[in-house]
Amino acid sequence: MESLKEKKIKKIKKIKKDDLKILFDKLRESYTVIGPKLSQGVVVLSEAGFEDLPAGFRDYQARGTYRLTDEKAVDVFSFSNGPDSFKRFLHPPLNEIFSFRKSKKGIAIEPAAKEGRPIAFVGIRACDTWALKLYDRIFLEGPARDPSYSALRKDSLVIAVNCPHPGDNCFCSSMGTGPEVTPEVTDVADIVLSELEKSFIVEASTPAGSDILEGIAGEEATDRDLEEKRSRIESCKKAMKKSVPYGELPELIYRNLEHPRWKDTAKRDLECGNCTQVCPTCFCNSSYDLIRLSGFSQKGAELKGVRIRKWDSCFSRNFARVHGGNFRPSRRARYRQWMAHKLAYTKEQFALPGCVGCGRCITWCPAGIDITEELEALKGVR
Amino acid sequence: MKRPRIGVFKFASCDGCQLTILNMEEELLDIIELYDIAYFREATDKPLRGEFDLSLVEGSISTDRQRKEVVEIRERSRHLITIGACATSGGVQALRNWASLPAYKKTVYPSPETIEALSTSTPISDHVYVDYELWGCPIDTDALAETLVSFLMGKRPAVPVYSLCMDCKVKAIACLLVSRAEPCLGPITKTGCGVLCPSLDRPCYGCFGPMEGANIESLMELFKKNGLSHKECMLLIDKMNTYAYRKARIEQGL
Ligand code: SF4
Ligand code: SF4
Ligand code: SF4
Ligand code: SF4
Ligand code: SF4
Numbered sequence: 001m002e003s004l005k006e007k008k009i010k011k012i013k014k015i016k017k018d019d020l021k022i023l024f025d026k027l028r029e030s031y032t033v034i035g036p037k038l039s040q041g042v043v044v045l046s047e048a049g050f051e052d053l054p055a056g057f058r059d060y061q062a063r064g065t066y067r068l069t070d071e072k073a074v075d076v077f078s079f080s081n082g083p084d085s086f087k088r089f090l091h092p093p094l095n096e097i098f099s100f101r102k103s104k105k106g107i108a109i110e111p112a113a114k115e116g117r118p119i120a121f122v123g124i125r126a127c128d129t130w131a132l133k134l135y136d137r138i139f140l141e142g143p144a145r146d147p148s149y150s151a152l153r154k155d156s157l158v159i160a161v162n163c164p165h166p167g168d169n170c171f172c173s174s175m176g177t178g179p180e181v182t183p184e185v186t187d188v189a190d191i192v193l194s195e196l197e198k199s200f201i202v203e204a205s206t207p208a209g210s211d212i213l214e215g216i217a218g219e220e221a222t223d224r225d226l227e228e229k230r231s232r233i234e235s236c237k238k239a240m241k242k243s244v245p246y247g248e249l250p251e252l253i254y255r256n257l258e259h260p261r262w263k264d265t266a267k268r269d270l271e272c273g274n275c276t277q278v279c280p281t282c283f284c285n286s287s288y289d290l291i292r293l294s295g296f297s298q299k300g301a302e303l304k305g306v307r308i309r310k311w312d313s314c315f316s317r318n319f320a321r322v323h324g325g326n327f328r329p330s331r332r333a334r335y336r337q338w339m340a341h342k343l344a345y346t347k348e349q350f351a352l353p354g355c356v357g358c359g360r361c362i363t364w365c366p367a368g369i370d371i372t373e374e375l376e377a378l379k380g381v382r
Numbered sequence: 383m384k385r386p387r388i389g390v391f392k393f394a395s396c397d398g399c400q401l402t403i404l405n406m407e408e409e410l411l412d413i414i415e416l417y418d419i420a421y422f423r424e425a426t427d428k429p430l431r432g433e434f435d436l437s438l439v440e441g442s443i444s445t446d447r448q449r450k451e452v453v454e455i456r457e458r459s460r461h462l463i464t465i466g467a468c469a470t471s472g473g474v475q476a477l478r479n480w481a482s483l484p485a486y487k488k489t490v491y492p493s494p495e496t497i498e499a500l501s502t503s504t505p506i507s508d509h510v511y512v513d514y515e516l517w518g519c520p521i522d523t524d525a526l527a528e529t530l531v532s533f534l535m536g537k538r539p540a541v542p543v544y545s546l547c548m549d550c551k552v553k554a555i556a557c558l559l560v561s562r563a564e565p566c567l568g569p570i571t572k573t574g575c576g577v578l579c580p581s582l583d584r585p586c587y588g589c590f591g592p593m594e595g596a597n598i599e600s601l602m603e604l605f606k607k608n609g610l611s612h613k614e615c616m617l618l619i620d621k622m623n624t625y626a627y628r629k630a631r632i633e634q635g636l
Pocket of ligand 5: 571575576577578579580586588589590591
């Protein structure tokens with residue numbers, strides 16, 4: 001039944017590289033288009049058009065290092081992931097949830113309206129489609145369905161792209177989450193782009209995706225084109241420098257919860273939280289009530305304010321502080337929590353990988369702590 | 383309900399934090415409505431008398447007289463909150479803690495013999511019990527407003543204690559350290575300023591002081607890899623929070 005439906009909407013076309021502009025323009029008619037863009041020497045995600053794409057740029061990433069240069073490369077998607085992901089838009093870092101007013105009559109709560117046009121994301125990589133799938137599972141299907149996420153996610157559209165070459169810190173191939181947008185994630189990728197030497201193959205996998213494709217002229221993709229697509233994905237896989245022993249997870253972590261390595265890493269770890277902020281699967285947040293002095297009237301016994309939800313991290317000291325103490329009292333415990341949550345707990349909790357191998361945490365960790373290297377160290381003798 | 387009596391006191395400081403209070407133009411009238419401002423030399427000439435429900439203390443302890451005065455103020459105060467880098471960590475004047483007082487006096491003053499000062503400048507918490515500390519040079523008005531509201535509500539202020547980097551990412555700023563190897567103190571510095579410097583393309587120089595458990599040594603190792611000498615690394619932390627950063631570094635075991 002499911003596959004029949006899929007077959008019906010499956011549309012595949014070949015378009016000229018410049019015709020990507022038509023896709024952008026078409027999306028702009030009904031969506032806020034979020035795509036890659038240059039800002040302060042980094043590829044960020046923001047409202048963008050075709051002309052904003054950092055085409056031809058190439059980023060050099062290493063542990064704790066990011067440098068971008070214009071190499072005038074022929075590929076449009078010549079660059080790889082920057083620090084941002086869809087999470088900035090669907091799970092905003094500072095998110096007003098509701099406003100409240102407390103008076104003698106009681107408490108009145110007004111949910112914050114999530115207005116505006118739906119978002120279309122252009123250029124999401126395979127790894128991030130897996131992260132998005134995880135977000136959907138947690139925030140849409142999970143036991144705690146999140147109204148803010150569902151309002152922002154509803155009617156949003158994802159134009160994913162198969163990576164022509166990997167970023168220097170990527171290891172999606174070993175995680176099974178890339179570099180190709182595979183059928184497991186085409187439910188969250190409405191359209192998938194594959195860049196060829198002279199054109200794009202555009203495939204729609206959802207009704208919303210095929211609606212968009214409808215209005216774009218293109219040619220039939222030949223067997224030869226499909227062969228080129230295949231070989232490009234293969235060469236991307238081959239070029240990937242990093243990998244993790246995915247098959248040994250989560251046991252590798254569970255067997256080594258007392259490994260001396262955790263302590264060594266804690267010596268270097270700055271506890272800055274950058275890794276969690278850039279991680280597309282980290283979802284942790286804290287809420288607080290913002291009450292201004294003007295919202296507080298002693299005489300009228302009235303109180304008004306807003307409930308704000310803000311990104312937080314298991315690296316924050318107060319994150320695991322509860323009445324009576326802190327259940328992750330050391331830096332060692334906090335680092336271990338982060339890595340174990342990514343590579344072990346999430347999979348058990350949500351039956352999806354908690355790390356999608358995007359490499360962001362490696363690049364944006366100022367101390368250059370590398371999750372793949374840490375995992376490798378756990379395999380060593382204690 | 384009676385408005386709580388509030389006092390604003392000053393020790394060795396530049397008055398910048400007190401001015402920050404006066405700069406809270408929109409909230410000033412609300413403060414007056416909610417609090418009885420009983421002592422605040424920067425704003426009124428009311429004499430010092432009675433007790434205070436809440437004292438806001440600016441400045442460090444730099445002279446022998448101040449050492450006695452701060453004890454007296456503590457005795458008059460039900461709650462005492464320090465405001466700013468001077469009161470909370472000794473201020474830039476604490477640089478003399480690691481130098482010679484006579485030499486500093488000679489460099490700074492035309493008639494050094496008239497200056498009576500202790501050989502150290504120390505935070506208020508080195509002398510009396512402090513209920514809560516607001517960091518920053520100067521303090522952030524939103525944090526002060528949150529603290530004043532929280533005091534009335536009897537709750538802990540929602541002022542985060544994590545690193546500046548956390549808010550830098552909230553603001554989507556491209557990391558200066560990772561993308562340009564600039565010596566940014568963000569990873570060891572408490573957030574609170576609204577990410578002022580990185581927003582303006584400048585690395586943080588730590589005016590909000592070290593966050594709890596700051597891993598100063600690891601960051602310095604990193605700066606050294608990027609070409610800084612040990613001396614240059616120390617100069618980065620030897621500013622208005624020199625005492626707090628150095629103390630954190632020693633407590634870290636190095
Ligand atoms: S843990 Fe690191 S590599 Fe894995 S998804 Fe998060 S940021 Fe990407
Ligand atoms: S617990 Fe830590 S690792 Fe897990 S999602 Fe939250 S911030 Fe990320
Ligand atoms: S692992 Fe790196 S990015 Fe994460 S908290 Fe530690 S130092 Fe910061
Ligand atoms: S620019 Fe500074 S404050 Fe911002 S993330 Fe980088 S190190 Fe942290
Ligand atoms: S970025 Fe650093 S130096 Fe600049 S205002 Fe904030 S805390 Fe102070």
